[in-house]
Amino acid sequence: MELCAGSGSPEEEEEAPWSRFSRWLECVCVVTFDLELGQALELVYPQDVKLTEKERSSICYLSFPDSYSGCLGDTQFSFRLRQSVGRRGGGREEEVYNRDAPPTLKVRVPSRSDKPGGSPVRQSAAENLLRTPTVLRTPTLLPSIHELDLFRCFQPVLVHLQVLWELLLLGEPLVVMAPSPTVSSETVLALISMISPLRFCCDFRPYFTIHDSEFREYTTRTQAPPCVVLGVTNPFFIKTFQNWPHVLRLGETKMAGDLPKQVKVKKLSKLKTLDTKPGIYTAFKTFLHKDKILIKRLLKGIQRKRPSEVQSAILRRHLLELTQSFIIPLERYMASLMPLQRSVSPWKTPPQIRPFSQEDFLLSLDDTGPQLTSVLKGDWLGLYRKFFRSPNFDGWYRQRHREMTQKLESLHLEVLCDADLVTWTKDKSEVETVDLILKLREKLNKARRQQLQLKDGVLEKLENFIETIVTSLPEELGRVLSTHCTHITH
Incomplete structure (x- = not known):
């Protein structure tokens, strides 16, 4: 994968690997737990990365489980956090990154329907080293979404795959109540990958705690829950999320080869007590019938101890x-x-x-x-x-729509390249000629910014045409145009 078109100097080539890597990793943070102070951010690398106090606080709290269950010994999990407004631009970076990233790892760009003042939510570094700072608690990184053991994540809910697929396809609010941060984060990542290659365009939090800055926003009962998938472990959330339309409660993960007891679909009114049994709590009725042949095949695979990878x-x-x-x-x-x-x-x-x-x-x-x-x-x-x-x-x-618009722009540049523009300008006024030059220059700059897919030589031929026309204009006008075009290019 090339860093950018046209980069060729030795200095740029030496910087290219790190520049490419920095699209995936913004920084590495080390968080320790002090018996007197609590969570503390011990190290940020590179040191010149500036995190806001809100971000530092979120990283510290999210790096440690907020409940005692399922966290004995070494553990690894991922989380996402909302980047503070104004800390970094990155609109163009996101566009370049999204072009090459798999659908489930693309950065979400807010649509016009997003609330004013909202900021894009970026992937966490633990989710394959993606752009937003987070904590790596062990030397081993989490696998990417595409390497997750989907079967292990969905073993207890195999009979409800159609329900989950439709909920994720429709962007319905969903809470995953898991026994540990590891199960929580892996299940949420597995869920959003269910609709691949379609891009999941809602928010998702692999591990969400009461210390998250969006806690009040997501737990308010005065408005409908937002389109987000939340992974939680704290029993406190059982009561807090009783107003949510869809809740998936998971029990302890079974060992490979065991025939798990499939959780049932239950009414939300039963989601009340702390000893709530595993199940899917929803009133949602699927539009499509479930694939019974697939379910039987997978359940038979468990009985026959078919490898989880298969x-x-x-x-x-x-x-x-x-x-x-x-x-x-x-x-x-x-x-x-x-x-x-x-x-x-x-x-x-x-x-x-x-x-x-x-x-x-x-x-x-x-x-x-x-x-x-x-x-x-x-x-x-x-x-x-x-x-x-x-x-x-x-x-x-x-x-x-954006891809098709860019395709039309590419086709337009190519037909312009094949047209006899020099002859066209001969009987045109200086005003019309200057207007053509400025519009062409604007289109060329846009093509480079968007890295449009063009036939070889198109941009060079149009550049040469502009230079030819500029030199045919009166000297003073040509000089003004050259200066203006150079300024736009830079």
């Missing part, structure tokens, strides 16, 4: 195919909104992408719907209608 591969493939069956019709319809390539003209602005019509899409499902690739029966139309109201649809649509 079970995970079976589970991952099922979830991937299910999500793809859901997304392919959306992708196909979105592609139909793209203007034809022949409509892109060098003498006009690029054509616009046609608007997304939900009703037109739903009508197209009779011929191109998920029934062509999935054996699952149920209310697919109802699932799509609910999905349209979720942050995951909003994130998917914005990303696809």
Whole structure:
């Protein structure tokens, strides 16, 4: 993976590895527990990283379990925290990073629907060394989301996979009550990976405690719970989250090979006491029927002591195919909104992408719907209608629209490159020629910023055209334009 296009000096090449690595890791923090002071941030590396007091406090509190269960001996887990507003820009960095990162590890960019003043929530360093400071309590890092043992995470809830997949697809608020920070964080990461390759565009906290700065925001009963997946261990949350629509309570993890007792779907009214049994507490009714053949296959695999890696591969493939069956019709319809390539003209602005019509899409499902690739029966139309109201649809649509817009920009630059612009300018006024030069320069700078995929030589040819036209203009005007263009380029 190249750091950036056009970097070639020895100094830049020497810096490239660290620059690439810094996109994944912002800093390393060491937190110790002082018997008198409590948690204390002992070391931050590199030393020039500036953390706000709020961030330092959050890191300290989140680095140690807030309950006694499941934390004997060495333990490792991950968490995420909200970056303080104004500490760092990074809009362009996020765009570059997101282009190459797997869907489940992309940085969430706030949409226009986000609350004013909100800040983007970034991944934690323990989740594969991602950008936001966190604590590495042991020399070994957590595996990435793609290396998680999905089967071990979902063993107790195999019969409810369809419920969980739909909850995650629709971005529903979900609390995971786990016996330890390790189980909490791994389960949350496994949950958000269920809808891969679709990007999970809601907030998620692998390990959430009462000391988190968003504790009041997430536990208030005066408004509906936000679209977030929370992993918790403190029994205090059993009472606190009684108003949440979906709660997954897990027990102690079974050893590999054991046939786990599958948790049941229960009413939320039963989530009251501290000795609440494991289960899924929700009134949610799935739109699709569950895949009984898959469940029987996985349960039989447990009885036959099939390796967990094989079970995970079976589970991952099922979830991937299910999500793809859901997304392919959306992708196909979105592609139909793209203007034809022949409509892109060098003498006009690029054509616009046609608007997304939900009703037109739903009508197209009779011929191109998920029934062509999935054996699952149920209310697919109802699932799509609910999905349209979720942050995951909003994130998917914005990303696809941005990619298509950039494709149109690339096509427009390529047809401009092939057009005889020099001849076009011969009978044009100086005002029209200058306007063309400024617009071309703006498009070239935008193409470089966005690193548009272009045919070889396109940018160079248009640069040469600009230089040719500038030299044909009156000397004073040409000098002003050259200065202006140089200033814009830098």
